[in-house]
Amino acid sequence: MLPLERVRNEERLRRAVLAGDQTAWRALYDGAYQELWSYVVWRCAGLRDLAEEVTQETWLIAVRRIREFVPAQAGFIAWLRGIAAKVLQNHFRAIARRPRQTLSGDEAAPNIDDEREQAEVIGQALAELPENYEAVLRAKYLDQSAVAQIAADWNETPKAIESLLTRARDAFRVAYEKKAGNDVAIKKGEP
Amino acid sequence: MNELPLPEPLDDFLNRPPSLASDAATRESIFQKSARQLPPRRAERWPLLLSCAATFMLALLSAYYLYHRFPEPKNDIVEIKKAPDDAPKPPAPPPILVKAPPHPRDLEWSAFDAEDDPARVSLYFQAGDMYLERFDDMQSALRCYRQAIHYCDARDLEINPKDNWLVMALKRDQRKEK
Numbered sequence: 079m080l081p082l083e084r085v086r087n088e089e090r091l092r093r094a095v096l097a098g099d100q101t102a103w104r105a106l107y108d109g110a111y112q113e114l115w116s117y118v119v120w121r122c123a124g125l126r127d128l129a130e131e132v133t134q135e136t137w138l139i140a141v142r143r144i145r146e147f148v149p150a151q152a153g154f155i156a157w158l159r160g161i162a163a164k165v166l167q168n169h170f171r172a173i174a175r176r177p178r179q180t181l182s183g184d185e186a187a188p189n190i191d192d193e194r195e196q197a198e199v200i201g202q203a204l205a206e207l208p209e210n211y212e213a214v215l216r217a218k219y220l221d222q223s224a225v226a227q228i229a230a231d232w233n234e235t236p237k238a239i240e241s242l243l244t245r246a247r248d249a250f251r252v253a254y255e256k257k258a259g260n261d262v263a264i265k266k267g268e269p
Numbered sequence: 270m271n272e273l274p275l276p277e278p279l280d281d282f283l284n285r286p287p288s289l290a291s292d293a294a295t296r297e298s299i300f301q302k303s304a305r306q307l308p309p310r311r312a313e314r315w316p317l318l319l320s321c322a323a324t325f326m327l328a329l330l331s332a333y334y335l336y337h338r339f340p341e342p343k344n345d346i347v348e349i350k351k352a353p354d355d356a357p358k359p360p361a362p363p364p365i366l367v368k369a370p371p372h373p374r375d376l377e378w379s380a381f382d383a384e385d386d387p388a389r390v391s392l393y394f395q396a397g398d399m400y401l402e403r404f405d406d407m408q409s410a411l412r413c414y415r416q417a418i419h420y421c422d423a424r425d426l427e428i429n430p431k432d433n434w435l436v437m438a439l440k441r442d443q444r445k446e447k
Contacts (some may be wrong), residue, residue, distance in 0.1 A: 096306045096308060122287075126289055134295075137300075137303045138306060171386060254276060
């Protein structure tokens, strides 16, 4: 869909939703559901229960905040992704603040081998990344776009995208190791 | 540029991104829940506008007819003009500006966007109180209080004599769960 056509269509649907038109809401919902779901699953590192919770929360916020959606600024799916990212950030921050049970250290191996815990750490590390790092990783690995394609879409040179990808991967690794390290320290009962 | 290799879980995650089929029942249930939050449907406005215009025209015609049938009697009362008052009038007091209290919805969104949890918790509690006290909107108050309790730490879960009955009940439930 051409950008102008997309803006017109989404603006028309937005106005109809504000007038209480359920069919228009259905059109927006069906048009974006799958893409939002894939994004949330990726951000939750494949944890289904968390992905379902975040997806529901995102849609409920979206319908209550639809007045603030401006199609000329960003597409509906980009707006939804912004909400989902904020929901996830709040979720992971709440988890990080929660006091965790301190273990004596005699328990089983402290490395994060549990699949769920590992997925949570990956999700938390992703939530820590700056927006452009997260976006470039998503474009490359989730959407599987070629570097040249990302460069064309973002109006950048392929070299700039390669460099951004390197920095993003590096930041992702650092965030992951920090989170994983904290996890191990907490399990060991270290301060 | 030399790049450090990614730890195995990250390498796996990036090169084999998780994908889960969405559940059709969950999808429909989320749609139904969100559709319940839509604003009430606005009725078609044109019949209403047409009837208003017709009523207005009818009133105008009736006034014209009545005025010409029963012309207004001449006014014999002589108006006595009051001498102009030379005394300077006291300056009008400046208008008192009353700042409208924020809408709880705005507080709720500020809470959602808040950068730190203590601010978020406080804003959610304020929004909940306002929904309950000003609008008697139990559902919205409950939503805000639940969010506040979700983000608050153990100390904030202590029951405070200032808490309303709803907050007390939610805190009690939360403590039981923990």
